[in-house]
Amino acid sequence: MKARIHITLKNGVLDPQGKAIEHALGGLGFAGVDSVRQGKFIEMDLAETDPGKARDAADAMCQRLLANTVIEDYRIDIDE
């Protein structure tokens, strides 16, 4: 099955890339753009066939490697 993981900066953590994008969009003439935040999106195939176990595995991966929980939140979607 497929795991789709979104890793985003926690609220309150400054996002220099998001800021830069917002600024650049303004420069390109896009008006009314606000609160741009950039995160990561990781997809993977898991051999696991049980959705619950797949989620647990993905969660462990996020905790141990994929996210830095000091500054990042993550969300996992399991797709059968």
Next chain:
Amino acid sequence: MKARIHITLKNGVLDPQGKAIEHALGGLGFAGVDSVRQGKFIEMDLAETDPGKARDAADAMCQRLLANTVIEDYRIDIDE
């Protein structure tokens, strides 16, 4: 309204980061992990209130700035 944009590498384009993550997960003892791909996830608030127009604006942003369409695909979700 909110725009959520996923930017992913086109099929067939080398993803060194995905490859390295896959390798590292293997090293951490996570078995059965395959085809890891890393992309970007961008969220923003748009002042626009018409969903169609919001999507068009986001699409233009992707074309002009956010995505590198030579190697990346993107997907836009508009959230009211």
Next chain:
Amino acid sequence: MSAAVIVFPGSNCDRDIQVALAASLGSAPEMVWHGEATLPDVDLIVVPGGFSYGDYLRSGAMAAHSPVMREVVRRANDGVPVLGICNGFQILTETGLLPGVLMRNAGLRFVCRDIHLRVEDNATIFTRGYNKHQVIRIPIAHNEGNYFTDPETLARLEGDGRVAFRYCDPSGAISDAANPNGSLANIAGVLNAAGNVLGMMPHPERLAEAALGGTDGRAMFDGLAEALAKAGAS
């Protein structure tokens, strides 16, 4: 007196720090491959700069899980001095030995240039070669050196005097203009609570020889050598 330099796939300042340490310690440190599960019995461990695992995913994240890092953490907790430079600092934060994270530079570009640092505390084994509030010139070379931590941690770091270096202007003034990467409170280096682990973004090993344009980095290694010699003798 002996030292070990940890080498990860993608480390690239390992030889530089080896040369600089050898000049001050009198003998070349041992290079230890990241896959080793054990460490030689050394007086100092250095986690060098570079791009371990290409800095892919997040700088330092993958290296922090290398087998040898478990041992580095154990030794650090036993009081062995550990110095992390640049990518080494990033790795030490990822292992949890040091608080905070190094985020993307506020300018979103890699920056390689000499900057000035104010030595905030010279009562550590790493900084005893300097005077308190001495201004030193040392290069930086990084893309992710933007130090960040939550307000409570910052307050604790400040309260306990664990900020080792701050970016400053040539006169020692701490200002936004002198901050090359957006670091919180201009922090360039922090210590652990026990004071035996230092992480810093600037590269003292790059200006430790007159032929390379400066020697302000040398004092750190000379000071370390002295401290370790004393510790060994006692």
Next chain:
Amino acid sequence: MSKITPEITPEIVAEHGLTPKEYDLVLSIMGREPNMTELGIFSVMWSEHCSYKSSKRWLKTLPTTADWVICGPGENAGVIDIGDGQAAIFKMESHNHPSFIEPYQGAATGVGGILRDVFTMGARPIANMNALRFGHPDDPHTRHLVSGVVAGIGGYGNCIGVPTVGGETNFDPSYNGNILVNAMTVGIADQDKIFYSAAAGIGNAVVYVGSKTGRDGIHGATMASAEFDNDSQDKRPTVQVGDPFTEKLLLEACLELMATDMIVAIQDMGAAGLTSSSVEMSSKGGVGIELDIDAIPVREDAMTAYEIMLSESQERMLMVIRPDSEDAARAIFEKWELDFAVIGRVTDTNRLVLTEGGSVVADIPVPPLVENAPEYDRPWIPTPPAGEPSPIEFDMTLVEILKKLMASPDLASRRWIWEQYDHMVMGDTVQRPGGDAAVVRVHGSAKGLAITTDCTPRYCVADPVQGGRQAVAEAWRNLTAVGATPLAITDNMNFGNPERPLIMGQFVGCIEGMAEACLALDFPVVSGNVSLYNETNGSGILPTPAIGGVGIITDAAKSMTIGFKNDGDTIILIGETAGHTGASLLRREIGGKTDGAPPNVDLGAERRNGDFVRGQITQGAVTACHDVSDGGLLVAVAEMALAGDMGAELSTPNTVEWLFGEDQGRYVVTVTDPDALVAAARNAGVNTMVIGKSGGKILTVNGGNSISVMELRGAHESWLPDFMAGK
């Protein structure tokens, strides 16, 4: 592309960039109709990029030998003797078209490619350089291209940990649709540990190492040989993505293996990947190679032999290893976590044979594939001589002119660029970017290599012969100015469509001028690269023969720098000044025109003046030195003032021509004992003129005109960052 399509139509032949005549040659070599895979192999091997079919004839006229040349053009990179049993190995290569399409990845993979050319020969890379040409700053694409290219070069070089120590950057509208990204790498090896690409030993294993093969950049080599049109931005050919981390592993693994005696031959997979590497190894060795397509590590499903042979996936190498060394070699690559696969054998057939599923899917005789490659003597016409330069009009003071020039795109500080490059990693950078040449110490010794890249395209277009001469002479001068002895060059010949006689004439002229200068200055060409068809919609780039020069200095710590050092040092101009303003920056930036012939390069004077200056530096008689080039004398002095953060008081003939003319073969030095230097110069037949003294914080020209170093710095430093910030 499907599996082997039996039918080769004229359209398919044309799509592969082969003319009907060239295809007839294929038929006669094969003695039958080729299949798709074979056609693909001919197509890339006979592309301009791989076969040098338009340029070969002229490249042969370049001087390539000297006592210190160990290996000239023909291998992956040139090799020169730098004493103590060591060699410097270097080359420059273009990644122009890919960088225009995808600036970050194009430039990054350009760096990766040139690094491999150097370490495949056994050298540890110690320095990178980059010669960049962008379109007009006002062109809407320019900012994006500068930003991506610079980030890409830094992204790759910084990660792999080789310092990027210098380069050059020009802006000109002729590059609007065709930017130039030329990357150079210099490495060091022991002379008895240099590796070549000639396969040998019938039965020896052919080994593939590095990254897996994907469908990247298929047809990259033919793309690099075709003109752009407006569609190309939409065609979006498969772009290669660089993986510097893997390259770092590949570098370390290769060097570790090279320390043993297991390698017979090694060749990186660059343009045209597995095809050109296997053909080259077999052709050089006079042997055949048989490859098993099924054994090649691939990253994608269902790749055909055609795709695998033409893929330009990065970070791969092909080797022939000694019998019985397979296990030990494999262990090294496994330690570095890289693919290692025995994919074939060396044979005695002189044929490249590919098998898949047990049957032969391609079988080509290598000698005719290589030796009978088309070679053209393209018609050419010389560039008509430029007339007398017209008068330039302006209403500005000398200092206003200086300030404007210092802030002009071609002269403004490149700090914004080089600060994105790690120029110090490896701990041996003695002179960082910003001087005349970078100086990098040979690790563990006192000696250093001086490295520079140079070319003045506006001279080359006005007079290709003079421009070719000047590019070589300026490289030689820059090395001299840091006190180094120039040894050899690599070149990157960037031109428009060679099928146009005027363009071909530019190429021929530049080569002629380069050859003269190389000969006169004992500065042979040891490697290089040609990039043609740099045209969009029929308008070509300025002829740009970028020169990468390497020199040696016995004590790197004593290399000379450009900054003023002491209050009261005497400033002396060395060389003759006539006030030549044809094709000068003054003319372009202040006069708004580009007419006139470029300055003459008197190679005798060049040599005499340079040898004199180097001698004085070596004797310790000089406190600062800078050559005079773009912008002329006053610009040179201003650059010395900025570098030293010290002003000067000048007293010279007070004409614009004198102060901003670009006469060649000149240097500005500062000394504490002017009489000694002037006397020594007289003995050497070298012209000198005392023009002032350094000191203070203000630059004053002939009494009246003055500007503070701070104000100059503001003008000089702000242009590029402001431009990049969209200001």
